[in-house]
Structure formats: structure tokens, C-alpha cells
Amino acid sequence: MIANYYEESVIKNNRLPEEWQSIESQETLGEFLQLNWQQRKAFFNDGDYSTRQQFLSFTSQGGIRTNNYIGTIVFRGSQINIFPKVFREDKYDSDLSELDMKHLMYNLVQWLNYCTRISYPYINILSELDDITDLRELFITLFARYTKHAMDRGLFYRYEDKTESSLSVKGKVDYRDYYCKKIPTGQAYKFECTFSNFEFDNTVNRIIKYTCKSIMNDTSSKNRKILRNILTRLNEVDDVKCSPYDCDKIRLSKLHSHYSMLLSMCKILLLNKNSSYSVNNTESFCFLFPTEVLFEGFIGGYMQEVLSGKGKVKLQASDMAMVNDIVFSGESYGKAFTMKHDILVEHKEKGMVILDTKYKMTERFEESIDIRRTLTDNVSQSDLYQIVTYAVKRDLPDVYLLYPMFRYESEEPDMPMMKIEHLVDGQTKPINVHIARVPFIFEENSEKTKIELANAINKIFA
Numbered sequence: 392m393i394a395n396y397y398e399e400s401v402i403k404n405n406r407l408p409e410e411w412q413s414i415e416s417q418e419t420l421g422e423f424l425q426l427n428w429q430q431r432k433a434f435f436n437d438g439d440y441s442t443r444q445q446f447l448s449f450t451s452q453g454g455i456r457t458n459n460y461i462g463t464i465v466f467r468g469s470q471i472n473i474f475p476k477v478f479r480e481d482k483y484d485s486d487l488s489e490l491d492m493k494h495l496m497y498n499l500v501q502w503l504n505y506c507t508r509i510s511y512p513y514i515n516i517l518s519e520l521d522d523i524t525d526l527r528e529l530f531i532t533l534f535a536r537y538t539k540h541a542m543d544r545g546l547f548y549r550y551e552d553k554t555e556s557s558l559s560v561k562g563k564v565d566y567r568d569y570y571c572k573k574i575p576t577g578q579a580y581k582f583e584c585t586f587s588n589f590e591f592d593n594t595v596n597r598i599i600k601y602t603c604k605s606i607m608n609d610t611s612s613k614n615r616k617i618l619r620n621i622l623t624r625l626n627e628v629d630d631v632k633c634s635p636y637d638c639d640k641i642r643l644s645k646l647h648s649h650y651s652m653l654l655s656m657c658k659i660l661l662l663n664k665n666s667s668y669s670v671n672n673t674e675s676f677c678f679l680f681p682t683e684v685l686f687e688g689f690i691g692g693y694m695q696e697v698l699s700g701k702g703k704v705k706l707q708a709s710d711m712a713m714v715n716d717i718v719f720s721g722e723s724y725g726k727a728f729t730m731k732h733d734i735l736v737e738h739k740e741k742g743m744v745i746l747d748t749k750y751k752m753t754e755r756f757e758e759s760i761d762i763r764r765t766l767t768d769n770v771s772q773s774d775l776y777q778i779v780t781y782a783v784k785r786d787l788p789d790v791y792l793l794y795p796m797f798r799y800e801s802e803e804p805d806m807p808m809m810k811i812e813h814l815v816d817g818q819t820k821p822i823n824v825h826i827a828r829v830p831f832i833f834e835e836n837s838e839k840t841k842i843e844l845a846n847a848i849n850k851i852f853a
Contacts (some may be wrong), residue, residue, distance in 0.1 A: 392469040395490040398682060404453035408469030417449055419582055420466050429675040430469055430635070430662055437681040438736045459497065462679035464528045470525075475682055477795045483750045484797075488503065496529050501833045502685045505692030506707060523611075526678040527663075531610045535617040536657045538599060541649045542624055549593040554585045562586025563647060592628045593649060595641060597650050600625045601633040602657040615624050635662040663839045686795055686831060687748040691734045693841070694746075697848045702738035711784060732781060738826060741852050745781050746791040749774055753828060766807055769794075770826060779811055782822045789823045791851060795831035802843055827851065 392408040404412050410419060428444035429704045431437070439445055446464070448456040449680070457473050461709050474490050475498075481541060523529050541547075552673050554565075565583040591790040601620045603625075608616070638658040643651050663676035691706040698704055712726035715796060734746040751769075784789045796802075809824040 393472070394470070395472045395487050397474050397479065397485075397487070398457050398459055399459060402471075407455065408467075408525055408684065410467040410469050411455075412453070414453070417455075417469065417478045417667070418448075419454070421449065423466060423675060424464075427662065427679075430658065431679075434781070435681060435684060437684050439681075446677070446835050455466050459682050460679040461499075461685075462677075463492075464675075464677050464679070465527075465673045473679070474527040475507065475832075476752055477797050479752070480674060480798050484756055490526060493523070496523060496526065497835050499526075499529075499680065501683075502689040503566060505696070506685055506688030507692055524807075525716060527676055528610060528614075530656070530660070530678060531606055531614055532654075534606075534660060535610075535614045535621070536601075537649075537682055538603070538621050538653060539617055541653055542621065544649065545593060546624070547593070547595055547650055548589050548591050548714060549595060550587040551593050553588055553590075554583065554696075556581045557584045558582075560584065578716050585648070594637070595643075595654065596625055596642075597631045598633045598637055598657050599653060600628050601631065602660055606632075606660060633657075633661065681749075683750040686750040687733050689846075690829060692794060693844060694734060694736070694848055696846045698736065698738070698852065701740075701852070705732075705735045705737075707733070708735035713780070713784070730781060731783065738851070740850055743787060744787060744789060744791065744852070745783070745785065745787060745849075746779070746793055747774070747778050748793045751794060752797075753849045755800070755803065756807055756826075756828070757805070762807060766826065768807070770809075772779065775809070775824065778824055779822060782824075783813060791825045791827055794826070794828045795826045798832045798834070800828075800830075802830070802847060825851070 394402075394406075394408070396402060410416060424444045424446050428446060445458055446460050448458060452457060460471050461475050463473075463670065472490070472492055472495070474495055478490065478495075479485075491786060523532055540771050555778040560582050561584050563585045565585070568583040569579075573579060573583070607615060607618050637657045638654045638661075641654055643654075659678075663678075678699065688706075690705065695706075709729050709731045711730050713728035713730050715726060717724040717727055730747040732745050733748045736744045736746065738744055751771075753769040754765055756762060756765060770792065778790045778792055783785070806825055806827045809826070812819050814820075828849065829847045830840050833840045
């Protein structure tokens with residue numbers, strides 16, 4: 392069974408795949424998701440410190456609720472695809488008939504190209520999307536091409552510790568072995584030495600080789616051709632069975648950051664390939680992405696491109712604290728509660744501007760009969776308090792809340808503004824909170840979306 396749903400949807404128990412409906416199955420599904428939750432930071436940092444998985448919520452009636460993570464869950468032979476809620480045509484659209492996995496993957500590739508908060512190895516595979524049927528195949532395609540790209544840059548050699556008996560002293564000698572074993576057995580001429588060799592047959596290459604062999608039979612002919620080429624180049628590397636947790640033991644320098652990325656990808660592929668939650672040779676796997684992080688990362692990353700030469704764009708800026716000092720019993724304990732701005736721009740003409748991305752569904756403002764009610768219904772007080780606090784601390788007159796537009800929407804001619812006044816040294820100072828809805832969904836013409844988003848960004852800084 393394959394079923395499509397939006398984020399933040401409640402799926403009743405009788406609408407779930409039959410293999411997922413029992414209490415025992417849902418407990419096992421929860422354990423499987425928990426395992427993937429614990430390893431998600433190998434690929435992205437969603438800023439969520441919850442120890443319990445947040446991919447899905449289980450309801451008291453035996454159903455599930457999808458959260459703000461999009462992608463695919465395959466478990467016991469059945470598959471659920473979770474699509475962004477802004478794939479709707481408006482806030483109240485509930486039609487699932489036009490949801491297409493290829494469209495989701497196309498958007499993911501576009502978003503990840505600009506998202507710096509996700510450790511994503513961007514290799515241009517847009518031309519390959521026609522042959523890719525699901526997210527797992529997309530990930531394998533990325534892995535195969537990125538591994539080939541990394542090896543084309545240079546094969547990986549590493550100093551590896553090796554212990555062997557030698558007729559001469561080299562490296563570190565095991566004197567305990569020498570006095571307790573070698574001399575009593577008449578081998579005083581031998582030394583047990585531990586030394587480092589600059590090896591091609593190292594742990595990193597063994598993990599990559601094992602991963603390539605593990606996925607060889609589960610992918611397309613194009614990918615198999617690339618994987619065979621990689622294995623040929625790794626012919627001198629020993630065949631060693633590896634686990635996902637072997638990847639955690641490797642420490643690489645910044646010089647080999649591209650191989651760090653490869654190890655993260657190996658870990659995720661091995662984690663799902665070696666899953667103990669597969670039944671009757673039917674694999675279980677989970678590839679989910681946090682949409683709030685994707686929206687923030689894509690808008691911020693694209694803004695860096697649009698404003699290049701016009702200003703400096705900082706993402707997740709955290710150079711100021713909410714509390715200037717903590718004092719107790721006359722003693723100072725310093726600053727606390729560091730503020731973290733989604734996007735902070737130091738514009739050459741407009742000065743400093745703070746923009747906060749909010750991945751929430753909002754109604755179209757120009758079609759509103761009562762704009763005041765529309766704003767109070769769609770903009771939460773907590774979001775307003777947060778952005779106003781930033782404005783007060785930074786002494787800024789203008790701040791922005793950015794929301795995503797739905798599919799097929801055209802740009803609105805104007806954006807609403809909330810005027811707020813506060814007292815500073817007995818004088819009233821204004822803060823203007825601008826509410827902007829920006830393009831986020833790519834259709835067939837990706838350049839059109841990019842142009843519309845660039846226009847929206849330039850309008851803010853005009």
C-alpha cells in the first residue's frame with residue numbers, strides 16, 4: 392500500500408496500512424522511527440532537543456498524526472509519503488489527487504541547493520529525476536554521484552595503526568609481549584611493534600565499499616554502473632562488514648570534509664539497509680526532512696545570492712543576548728538567553744534588517760474582507776512578541792515576518808504592516824512589523840519561481 396498525506400494530518404487507524412494498525416505494529420514502528428530520530432543529526436540539525444521522536448505522533452484512538460517533516464516512511468512493506476502543507480492551492484484545500492512524488496523530489500533538490508542547515512551534498516541531478524521513483528532512490532543517486540565526485544577529486548589515504556611482529560624496532564614496541572612471550576619462546580630477535588602506515592586500505596574506504604555493495608542490487612541500472620566503477624577503484628580495499636555506528640568512530644580533518652559528508656550518507660544508508668524492522672525481505676526505511684528548516688534555509692540561502700554585493704546576509708545570527716546580566720547577592724553572572732535570528736541583513740542602503748521565517752499557512756491578504764481579522768487569525772502573538780523583542784533590542788524601526796505562499800499563487804501587490812509604539816527615554820518610537828508572503832513552491836518553470844522570489848526580496852530592500 393502507498394498513501395499520500397499532507398503534514399499536520401490526522402490519519403485514523405482504519406485508514407492506515409493494515410500492517411500498521413495493531414498496537415504491536417505501532418510500538419515497533421515507534422521504535423524504528425526513534426532509531427532514525429537519534430541518527431538524524433548525521434544529515435540535518437532541526438534544533439529540536441526532544442529525545443523522543445517527533446516524525447509522527449500516535450493518537451489515543453490508534454491513529455497517527457503527521458508533523459512538520461516531509462518525505463517517505465516505508466515499514467513492513469507499506470509506504471506513506473508526507474507532502475508539504477503548502478503544496479495545497481489554498482489554506483483549506485484538502486485534495487490529495489494531484490500530489491506527485493516526483494514533484495516533491497524536484498522541490499527538495501531545489502531547496503537543498505540553498506539550505507545551509509542541512510548537510511546535503513549538492514550534485515546536480517535534476518536531469519536524472521525522470522528515472523527516480525522514490526526518496527530512497529534519490530538518496531542512492533546522490534550517494535553514488537557524490538562518491539564518484541569525491542574520488543575524482545582524490546582517493547582517500549589515511550594513517551592507520553598497524554601491529555605486527557618485526558625483526559627491527561619501529562614505532563611503539565610492546566615490551567610486555569617481548570619479555571613475557573618472545574624471550575621465553577626463543578624469539579628474542581622479534582619485536583611486536585605498533586606503527587602508522589599511510590594506507591589506502593583504511594576504515595573510511597572499507598565503510599564506503601561495504602555501503603556500495605549493500606545497495607548494489609536495490610537501485611537503478613544507471614546507479615549500478617556508477618557503483619561498479621567505484622568498487623573497481625576500491626579493489627585493493629579489504630571486504631569488511633560495517634555497521635552504521637562504525638561511521639561515528641571516524642574523525643576527519645576539515646581538509647577531508649567531503650569524506651565526512653560521505654560517511655554521514657553511508658551511515659543513513661546502512662542504518663536503513665540493516666534495519667531489524669524489515670519483515671520477509673521487505674525493507675523498512677525512513678527519509679524525512681524538517682520543513683521549517685528547509686523553508687528558513689532556502690529563503691536565507693537564496694537571499695544571500697540575491698543581495699550579493701548589496702549587503703551581508705547572516706543566517707542564524709546569535710551575537711546578542713536577551714539578558715544583559717544576571718545579578719545575585721551583588722555578584723554578576725553575565726549574559727543569558729542568546730537571541731538567534733533566522734536572517735539578519737546588514738544592507739548598504741537600508742541598514743540592519745531582521746527577517747524571521749514562519750513556516751505556517753496563511754490566507755491571501757488582498758482577498759481578505761477584514762484585513763484586521765485575517766492578520767490576527769494568521770499571525771500568532773508569540774511570533775509577534777519574538778520579532779518585536781528583536782526590534783527593541785537592536786533598536787530597529789522595521790522587522791519582517793516571512794510566510795510561504797501556496798502552489799500556483801501569484802505575488803501580492805502589497806504587504807500589510809503592523810505599527811507598534813514603545814517608549815524610550817520618555818519618547819515614543821515606532822516599530823513596523825511587515826508581513827510578507829514569499830514564493831516557495833517550484834513548478835515546471837523553476838526560473839519563474841526564482842525570479843518571483845528575487846522580486847519579493849528586492850521589494851523588501853527597496
